[in-house]
Amino acid sequence: MKNIYLFLAIPIIILAIGCKKEMEANVEGVFSGGATTIFDETSNAYTFPSNNLSTVDADTHIEADAIFEQKFVTGEIFNKDFDGLGPQFNHVSCSGCHLRNGRAAPPTNLNEPSGLLIRLSIDGIDDYGGPLAVPGFGGQLQNFSDMANDREADLFITYLPIQEIFPDQKVVTLSKPFYKLTNSYMNLPLNLKTSPRIASIIPGLGLLEALSEETILEYVDEFDKNKDGISGRANYGWSVEYGKKMIGRFGWKAATTSLKEQSAAALNQDMGLTNSIFPEENCKGQTNCVDDGVKDISLEQLEQFTFYCQTVGVPAARNQGDSMVQRGKRLFTQIGCDKCHRPSMKTGIHPSIQALSNQVIFPYTDMLLHDMGEDLADNRPDFLATGKEWRTPPLWGIGLSQVVNNHIRLMHDGRANGFEEAILWHNGEGVTAKKAYKLLIKSERESLIKFLESL
Numbered sequence: 164m165k166n167i168y169l170f171l172a173i174p175i176i177i178l179a180i181g182c183k184k185e186m187e188a189n190v191e192g193v194f195s196g197g198a199t200t201i202f203d204e205t206s207n208a209y210t211f212p213s214n215n216l217s218t219v220d221a222d223t224h225i226e227a228d229a230i231f232e233q234k235f236v237t238g239e240i241f242n243k244d245f246d247g248l249g250p251q252f253n254h255v256s257c258s259g260c261h262l263r264n265g266r267a268a269p270p271t272n273l274n275e276p277s278g279l280l281i282r283l284s285i286d287g288i289d290d291y292g293g294p295l296a297v298p299g300f301g302g303q304l305q306n307f308s309d310m311a312n313d314r315e316a317d318l319f320i321t322y323l324p325i326q327e328i329f330p331d332q333k334v335v336t337l338s339k340p341f342y343k344l345t346n347s348y349m350n351l352p353l354n355l356k357t358s359p360r361i362a363s364i365i366p367g368l369g370l371l372e373a374l375s376e377e378t379i380l381e382y383v384d385e386f387d388k389n390k391d392g393i394s395g396r397a398n399y400g401w402s403v404e405y406g407k408k409m410i411g412r413f414g415w416k417a418a419t420t421s422l423k424e425q426s427a428a429a430l431n432q433d434m435g436l437t438n439s440i441f442p443e444e445n446c447k448g449q450t451n452c453v454d455d456g457v458k459d460i461s462l463e464q465l466e467q468f469t470f471y472c473q474t475v476g477v478p479a480a481r482n483q484g485d486s487m488v489q490r491g492k493r494l495f496t497q498i499g500c501d502k503c504h505r506p507s508m509k510t511g512i513h514p515s516i517q518a519l520s521n522q523v524i525f526p527y528t529d530m531l532l533h534d535m536g537e538d539l540a541d542n543r544p545d546f547l548a549t550g551k552e553w554r555t556p557p558l559w560g561i562g563l564s565q566v567v568n569n570h571i572r573l574m575h576d577g578r579a580n581g582f583e584e585a586i587l588w589h590n591g592e593g594v595t596a597k598k599a600y601k602l603l604i605k606s607e608r609e610s611l612i613k614f615l616e617s618l
């Protein structure tokens with residue numbers, strides 16, 4: 164008798180689980196990256212090629228994966244393909260900062276390479292409308308160097324506590340970081356501007372590159388005509404490859420126009436590797452820095468870095484059928500988070516990768532710049548972005564941060580510890596949403612965070 168029940172029970176359970184998965188898959192937003200979406204919730208969730216790549220493209224992706232992980236070495240002795248690192252650098256591989264393609268945390272040991280870097284400039288703009296480089300230092304602090312050269316400077320961080328008090332008397336203490344450079348190899352100018360940036364996640368970037376310019380501009384409201392206190396606008400950066408201004412998409416201030424330029428800049432600035440787009444060594448005043456004129460990175464290698472960043476699949480949203488998650492999702496809209504974290508859009512035609520074209524995606528970004536207030540400001544303009552403006556970051560995959568990278572450090576320099584702190588840092592155009600969040604009752608706040616965790 165018992166056995167009969169068992170015989171009946173097992174298929175019913177299997178059927179029930181099957182139905183649940185089926186229902187979940189039908190809830191809007193599960194396929195965060197359209198057909199590129201990956202179904203994996205492990206620490207590898209950010210590391211799979213887009214699900215819909217052709218066999219040839221999937222093979223190219225797997226080859227390129229190796230170079231993203233590759234540690235480069237200084238000098239020209241060891242290995243012809245992977246040498247040329249430095250003389251100045253921040254890290255030795257892409258994945259050193261983008262660990263498992265994920266976000267970095269602010270370093271606990273500032274004397275070790277980390278995923279936090281500091282952009283530099285002085286007052287004024289360069290010939291292309293970008294930040295003006297610092298004599299002797301360039302546009303980024305490289306706090307590591309080869310043996311023949313000095314590191315540019317050491318980084319030093321102090322913190323100021325900021326208290327946020329909720330109507331129900333809950334208190335959260337935020338830590339506001341201040342960045343200082345010490346022991347510089349030559350004098351730093353008095354009007355030095357610094358912009359701290361933490362390494363962000365790699366999945367889905369190709370889809371953002373495939374958005375048409377019109378789609379991005381749909382949400383622009385530069386003069387806040389609808390009077391909601393939010394005035395998103397696009398950044399336009401300089402494309403070295405095309406020799407013209409183009410809409411900016413990448414980086415925390417959307418100053419970079421394509422994944423090829425972002426990769427080329429990372430190679431040159433973060434690792435000291437010259438390439439076709441940025442052929443000059445990144446040392447600006449070091450006496451032992453010799454430029455041999457040979458490009459450290461071949462054209463083919465640059466294509467590989469680019470292709471890899473374009474084709475990492477986005478992990479699916481999870482638990483979308485859960486009632487708490489659904490409540491959180493409603494609240495996300497009710498309190499106006501969706502005004503900048505635009506839930507959905509459709510990609511246009513990607514110039515080279517068909518799998519990225521015409522996908523309905525759920526990135527939760529408008530790709531636009533917003534004034535986020537004084538406390539988040541770096542006071543360092545970057546093309547059209549002012550010192551207070553930041554690009555709304557995508558939220559897809561964000562709920563897997565803990566699983567993939569063992570931390571939930573958020574915002575442009577990783578200052579927020581967890582989702583609630585991230586929300587509490589929203590000021591400027593984001594202040595209405597933050598105030599509305601603080602006014603929610605505890606269970607509503609928990610539902611909203613549950614929703615973020617499901618992305």
Ligand code: HEC
Nearest residue numbers: 253254256257260278360361362413414415426429430433
């Ligand atoms: C020293 C740490 C570091 C290294 C090494 C590094 N990155 Fe990054 N990466 C960052 C930071 C910080 C940002 C954000 C930059 C900004 O805001 O301008 C970033 C941003 C990016 C982005 C844009 C992400 C977005 O959401 O807009 C891409 C693509 C990228 N990196 C690719 C690479 C590639 C390819 C390599 C290796 C060639 C690499 N990175 C090496 C720290 C690093």
Ligand code: HEC
Nearest residue numbers: 499500503533539553554555556573574575585592593596
């Ligand atoms: C005015 C536009 C705007 C509104 C409204 C807004 N955000 Fe943001 N959000 C941003 C910007 C811009 C950033 C990045 C700021 C920075 O890094 O300094 C950000 C960052 C975040 C981050 C951290 C992302 C990361 O990768 O580090 C989370 C989480 C987030 N927002 C959630 C929310 C939630 C929840 C709400 C509603 C309570 C909300 N946001 C409302 C613009 C907005």
